[in-house]
Amino acid sequence: MAETVPSHPPAPEEGHPHHEEMSFWSKYIFPLDHKMIGMQYLFTGIAMAMVGGFFAYTFRMQLAFPGIEVPGWGLVSPADYNALVTNHGAIMIFWVAMPVLIAAFGNFLIPLMIGCDDMVFPRINRLSYQIFFLSVLVLIASFLVEGGAFGGAWTAYPPLSAKAEYSLTPLGSSLWLLAVALEFVAFLLGGINFITTAMNSRAPGMKMYDIPIVVWMIVLASIMFMLSVGPLVAGAVMLFFDQQLGTGFFDPARGGDPVLWQHLFWFFGHPEVYVVLLPAMGIVAEIITVFARKKLFAYKTVLYTAFGTGILSFTVWAHHQFVAGIDPRMAHIFTITTLLISVPIAEMCFVYIATLYGGSIRLTTPMLWALAFIAEFLIGGVTGIFLGASGADIYFHDSYFVLAHFHYTFFPIAIIGFYAGITYWFPKMFGRMLDDRLGKIHFWGTIIPFNGIFLPLFILGLAGQHRRIYNYEHFPELATPELQALRVLATVSLLVMLGFQLVFLVNFVRSLRRGEKAPQNPWKANTLEWQAPSPPPHGNFATLPTVYRGPYEYSVPGRAEDYWPQNAPE
Amino acid sequence: MIERLVASASSYAPDIDGLILLIAVLVGFWFLLTEAVFFWLILRFRARDGQRAEYITGEEKSQKRWITIPHLLVLVCDIFIVVGAVRVWYEVKQHLPEAQQTVRVIGQQWAWSFVHPGPDGRLDTADDIKTVDELHLQKDVTYHFELTSRDVLHSLSIPVFRLRQDAIPGRVIRGWFRPTKTGVHDFQCAEICGIGHGIMAARVIIETPDEHAAWMAEHAPTTSLAAAAVR
């Protein structure tokens, strides 16, 4: 397979009215162009990130200053608290990490990086966003219905999620479930497109090992998503029936089993972690090679470890269920698989670090973000070992230690990865440069408080604090002034961090309108997207490129320039 | 490490703490080493005028060594951790030692109730002592617990014992602990269970044999009362 060199399929002409001016409506609202669909996903994702961040602000205020009227929300009741936590988690994963990392970057980058004019199925692509948008509307609706929004955690364990008499949200839980299911449909459609396009529409000459890592990662993520989501969709239908039709799939009183849901959920949920991780790793690979002017260390190893991680990630799900009442002997197997998966992940980190060796490193804003990803993700990685070791997880399960751990993975993925990508590709996306000085202020103003939020939470977790509890004053041993001070530190850090996001917004909006005009290839990068105009027009390339070499030929000895675009004949 | 934050009051708590310490040492080593190399490389290879980056493919054996050897060493560390984890897990969750007493723990929205054996030392007899949100135990006695739920999932989590176990409606899960220090400690429900989850607090009260006997004498239903209750 590695040797097949595909040629361009004929462009689907009817989808591409190259020559007429398009109306506002068909250009921005119902576009077929992959770049515009990517933008729709990007801006929707950013808007949802603001919602998810606002929720985090609200419940963190309640935790630091229990019982206050949170500015912008008011009193946080226990029901509010549960709904905020649940939807914060669900939004950040399903409506921020996935749309931004996979759909926005995937849509924008795949055709450009493999050198073709659009996705293979532009209409399916458009449909994907429309269904995604619908899922956002349904999610919003779940806050407005009687009984309020669902508050049974983003994992939605039954029986709590299955029966209104337990959850007290008869409509909210079903709408939430429906929103999640629609989101899955959107990403299945998008994923089909990504895989097909990357396999079939590559520029002539682009062999398997010439595909940039970020494209590989998004494709792999899409494959993993497709393979893992099926059982959960089935589970969601069963749960929906339990909620609305009174079936008893998860109801022990009628022969059902609540733990079954946990298996279906985590069989999807654990691969899902890697579904969002891989694209972020891909973004980082592109950036560190460009700004270290280095060939990626052992390209094939990266690819194989990513495949290995993908496969292994299907065998670890029950480490979320060590103490859930599964057969205790099962824990041994899942401890072994979980610790095994640390090997390819560690290897990927080693490869990235090795890439820096002998480089000529320029600490631009995107490079700072990419390096910060590695430094911070390592904390998330090593703390995961505590949780994968069954004996230690007895103590850590569902504590703030877990919470801090997974935010040290998700925050680098969803937030740092996003900022790395957006600061790197902004010139290509919008044709203008971001301000580097503001970019750096924003970088430090985000990274330092980020650690200020989550390092204290590790300590709270070690002290025995559990998740999803709206007020620790009910627990004298946890209400000590020292521990409360840690909660305040976390919340104050969050406020500082949120404040610094304004710097980014200002930079973003100002640069869109008045930024310096971006040249075609401002970073002197090799990959094909930089060989198209900035921003690329509809159809992307003036003449479709032909590929002569791999994506990371930087600093090749004997050449005048230290980069060598994939499409340069010589 | 953890003991400074939360007391250790069960026979297996030191083992769990020890395992956590073992992991902390092993991964801490890797973490510090990796971050140190990482930052050193960034400082060492900052761009300088007129100096070009090296061209290294990383595909040759002599180069790949730099990542294969560390990753084999990581694998070796993983084996140590697996062995430690399996041993602790086996002790805490899989192998139940002979019980001297059995208590029943029931979670429901949003309270814990406990059934203690009365003076006869057996459950399901007339002198059982039922309490809400207070679990009375005697120091240095090996207990089995029978854990269940009346409605949704809950989770019995007693930080000073380093014990955690979900409660599932329709199932009785059996586990064990052996308190080793007297004292009163809070615990929380560790699985979200609805709007009252945040107030589902309870206390474990670990007593000396004398105190425990006194508590029992005070609370055990007298025979006539018990008989009345049965009627």
Ligand code: HEM
């Ligand atoms: C903006 C900074 C963030 C802060 C301050 C924050 C804070 C928190 C806190 C304190 C909780 C736990 C609340 C509780 O259990 O009582 C939580 C839950 C969670 N967060 Fe975040 N978070 C942030 C960003 C993110 C991101 C970027 C993601 C994922 C991409 C994420 C995913 C989650 C998930 C999945 C949960 C679990 C929800 C549940 O328990 O059902 N968070 N967050």
Ligand SMILES: [Cu+2]
């Ligand atoms: Cu509970």
